[in-house]
Amino acid sequence: MRNIYLIFRRDYLGYVKAWGFWLSLAAVPIFLVIGASFGYFAATASPVRYYAVVEPSDVYAGAIEGEFQRRAEEAVKEARALAEQMNIPLDEAQHQIEDATGGRKYFAVPPPAQTLEELRPWLTGERTVAGPAGEKPLFAVFILSEDGRQLEYWSNDVNIDSLRSAAEIAMRDLGRRDALAAAGLDADFLRQADEGAVQVPAFRLTATKAGESGAQVTMADRAPAIVSAALAYFLWLMVFSIIQYLLMGTIEERSNKIFDTLLTSVQLPQLLAGKLLAVFAVTSTMMLSWSLFGIVGSAISASQVPGMADMIQPFIAAATDPKLLIPALVSFVLGYILYGVLFMALGSLCDTIQEAQTLLSPMMILLMLPMFAIFVAFQDPGSPIVDIAAWVPIFTPFLLILRMPHDPPMWEVLAQMGLMILVTALAVWLATKVYRAGAVHGAGIGELGGMVKRAVGLKGKPKATQP
Structure with missing residues (x-):
């Protein structure tokens, strides 16, 4: 554990001491304030x-x-x-x-x-x-x-x-x-006809008490779905933000032969764990800082605007509900590890930034697929496509969060969590093999196919020897 901590501390402090980290940290709240102010002044200052x-x-x-x-x-x-x-x-x-x-x-x-x-x-x-x-x-x-x-x-x-x-x-x-x-x-x-039309209010069916059929839909009923969508997008944003750290950091250490020095003191699994924890801490620091900014802004709004606290309360209750919070935490951890080891393993095969840029396009496509799934699941969480996609490992961390407000069967929730654990463990094992080949033995991106075959026990055709 001490070696993991030392790798974690080295990488984490290396990231947070950089000016770019603090600029990225301040960029989102500054841009939000500037954007909101610009929109307000544009509306009020229009001639x-x-x-x-x-x-x-x-x-x-x-x-x-x-x-x-x-x-x-x-x-x-x-x-x-x-x-x-x-x-x-x-x-x-x-x-x-x-x-x-x-x-x-x-x-x-x-x-x-x-x-x-x-x-x-x-x-x-x-x-x-x-x-x-x-x-x-x-x-x-x-x-x-x-x-x-x-x-x-x-x-x-x-x-x-x-x-x-x-x-x-x-x-x-x-x-x-x-x-x-x-x-x-x-x-x-026409106006009289519209006013005389039959109204269609929305009600939510409940079965809490005998004789009570339900109540009219309020923001408290819609808040869990909105919060789950925000958490799923939050996870996607965290995964999206780790690409730069994992790729650039791994390429720099490979090109400068830092791996050789590190691996004389720590084992490879410890090195991977420390780096993943460091990048997770960096992104968590950014996300928590932005969340704190949102909480402070909400608190100020609640104190200054009458009735705002009543509007915020259903969202707080939904975010702290264990039925949503526990699957969200599991999805956050496993989803981060799954995508993190994938990006780190690919980065270990690149010697230059130019090589890494060739990987960015497929990585971006890989990351955009969950975003499309999040959009579909938010619009129609009961769609059969969503039910099927929730069993696909690259979609499961996001869609599991989105499905929780709609009370999916408990066996599906537990099965999908178990599937995520198995797939994440397999991804860590394969990534360790690839990382060792790239970081220790200097393998390149062109040798990825052969490494995967050897990892799963398939042997390629031997190369013909020259006479």
Whole structure:
């Protein structure tokens, strides 16, 4: 154990003392803060823009204005519904509701001219018009065609399409109202029909008490599935992050003949165990630091935002549930060892970074397959494909976590854990053979096939001797 500890300490301190490690550690929270801040400021700092509608009457302009008012009303409803869900009194949530409805960016102004050529100076910014936000040029103008079949949208910035999209929705609703009026129906006929439709609330069947059939689905019911998906992705991210450490570290030690020195003091299994533990500790340090950042952020949000603690509590309960936590821990350890020894063994066969780069493509494909499986399992955990893929060793660590919230048969859980143990043990045994051949005897990537054959007891054809 002392030799394993010494190898672990040497490699771990070598990684964490590097500036690149601390930059990687700080990159994720910094980018999250910058990304969130950028999105917030981009939404709030977007400039107010003016548009005009050239038409004989104000029918189309009124329809577009009505669409913006409808969106504002929907924002108020959503803000109030969120406040009720989070148990926030409406008087305390009034500020958030005002923020949700006070972000309008498009305002209609009277058209300063009637033709496109006459409007060109206002569209190009040579002249300005007065509006709610002061003097500004026209951002866009809608011009009704002569046949009345098109409301042409003219703007000097074709990349911002939100105003035109709002106008399209407004024209569709206007067409529906005209069709309803022509049929002798009220303009609110469709809305009344929607309000009179039969509701379809979701309920979860329970059998805890006699006479009770279940309760309506809440976030507490959905939290286990969300947490399991996060844990599966967390494992995938950890596996993805070990490639660089295992490949680059192994190549460097092989090229510098450090293996020869190390193996004079420790045995090969001890060397492998120490290196795996060191890289696991490095990635765990990064993941735990990011998790701590998320926990601190959640705690601050819970203390500052009323009702946030009630929203977070179901996720905490799901993450600490032994039924999910124990299989997740087993999957984490075995999945890490399985992929870790694979990458380390392949890295021991490379002398240069160029050789390692030839391995990155198949490794990336190997890592993307579990990500596809995670996506499918999250969308439809009961799919037969997921049930079959859960027995494939490269998918089992991820899919076992995702299946736990859906109460799979206990015999399947235990059998898949046993299968992971057997496959991981076999992978460690084979990786030790390959690692010995690469690190000690200097074998290259081209000799991998022969090494695998010899490891499983198959003998290749002897090479012909020269006369």
